[in-house]
Amino acid sequence: MRLPLPKSIRWKVGLPVILLGTVLGLVVGFYSYQNTIETAKETTKEKIKTAMTFTKASREYVRSTLRPKIDELLASGCSKEDFILEGQSSSFFTASIFKKVSEELPNFSLRQVAFNPLNPKDEPNELEAGVINFMRNSTHREYSDIVNYRGERYFVYASAVVPDGSCLRCHGQVQNMPKVIQALYKPQRDLNWEVGKVQGAVMVFVPFESTVLKAQLTGLYRGLSIFGIFLLLTLFILISLDRLVFKPIERLERKAEEIAKGNVDEPVDITSDDEIGKLAEAFERMRVSIKKVMDLLK
Numbered sequence: 030m031r032l033p034l035p036k037s038i039r040w041k042v043g044l045p046v047i048l049l050g051t052v053l054g055l056v057v058g059f060y061s062y063q064n065t066i067e068t069a070k071e072t073t074k075e076k077i078k079t080a081m082t083f084t085k086a087s088r089e090y091v092r093s094t095l096r097p098k099i100d101e102l103l104a105s106g107c108s109k110e111d112f113i114l115e116g117q118s119s120s121f122f123t124a125s126i127f128k129k130v131s132e133e134l135p136n137f138s139l140r141q142v143a144f145n146p147l148n149p150k151d152e153p154n155e156l157e158a159g160v161i162n163f164m165r166n167s168t169h170r171e172y173s174d175i176v177n178y179r180g181e182r183y184f185v186y187a188s189a190v191v192p193d194g195s196c197l198r199c200h201g202q203v204q205n206m207p208k209v210i211q212a213l214y215k216p217q218r219d220l221n222w223e224v225g226k227v228q229g230a231v232m233v234f235v236p237f238e239s240t241v242l243k244a245q246l247t248g249l250y251r252g253l254s255i256f257g258i259f260l261l262l263t264l265f266i267l268i269s270l271d272r273l274v275f276k277p278i279e280r281l282e283r284k285a286e287e288i289a290k291g292n293v294d295e296p297v298d299i300t301s302d303d304e305i306g307k308l309a310e311a312f313e314r315m316r317v318s319i320k321k322v323m324d325l326l327k
């Protein structure tokens with residue numbers, strides 16, 4: 030089927046330019062949106078990574094410095110306690126840090142979650158379980174994406190928790206757990222985390238709704254700008270064509286009608302020296318010739 034093409038040159042020129050403007054506007058708008066989101070994702074990820082590095086370093090400090098020191102003190106018989114949670118458990122330490130950070134940055138949600146958790150509050154929700162399973166079933170040990178969470182859009186960053194042998198002291202069988210841990214968390218059954226397998230994740234949720242909105246607005250703005258430029262361009266082209274081509278052609282058309290009716294006395298106006306001017310000159314020569322013939326015939 031053929032499209033009913035417009036009959037006027039105005040449309041034949043104007044329509045493609047407007048169409049091109051629309052398409053370019055859409056493409057630029059869409060890519061600008063994508064680009065803004067990607068940049069925001071990268072920046073957020075970098076910020077989270079910096080924070081995580083501090084957390085990891087702190088954990089490492091508890092594990093490699095503080096805990097052995099306290100172990101040594103406990104072994105030398107300076108206390109009746111078998112374990113000092115606050116000073117020996119890097120997980121407890123991280124949980125405390127996360128709680129503090131969450132208080133400081135209420136929009137940020139920091140969680141360490143795992144299947145078979147020691148603290149029931151660390152049971153992963155559906156979304157978190159999905160992310161853990163994704164990392165478990167792939168070689169990815171990190172995950173980041175924009176997700177819908179509690180009815181809002183969030184940027185989520187997850188880093189896999191992969192237990193080593195040392196974790197089983199508290200995340201293995203109940204009977205091996207330090208007494209304080211048994212007393213505090215009252216585990217109902219053995220947790221039996223598997224060494225070397227993704228068991229959980231440290232999850233960071235950052236609100237992203239406003240970023241997405243901003244990106245949408247930027248995209249819209251850029252797209253509309255491009256469209257606007259093309260609209261102006263079309264207007265400019267049409268006005269120029271009107272002044273330089275269409276109006277003079279219409280004048281010549283009227284003149285031709287006049288000549289056809291036999292009114293050959295008025296000379297043809299030649300208003301320019303371009304192609305249209307040359308056409309007008311040709312008309313004028315034709316008028317003069319016709320006038321000569323008509324004078325002869327009189």
Ligand code: HEC
Nearest residue numbers: 118120121124141142143146147148151190192196199229
């Ligand atoms: C000395 C005891 C101890 C050891 C060893 C230990 N953790 Fe924990 N872990 C805890 C405690 C206590 C909690 C609960 C913290 C809280 O209240 O949220 C916890 C919680 C966690 C959680 C959150 C899910 C849950 O079970 O509540 C993760 C993840 C975790 N630990 C990872 C590890 C990893 C990985 C290792 C080994 C590298 C490890 N832990 C070794 C004591 C320990």
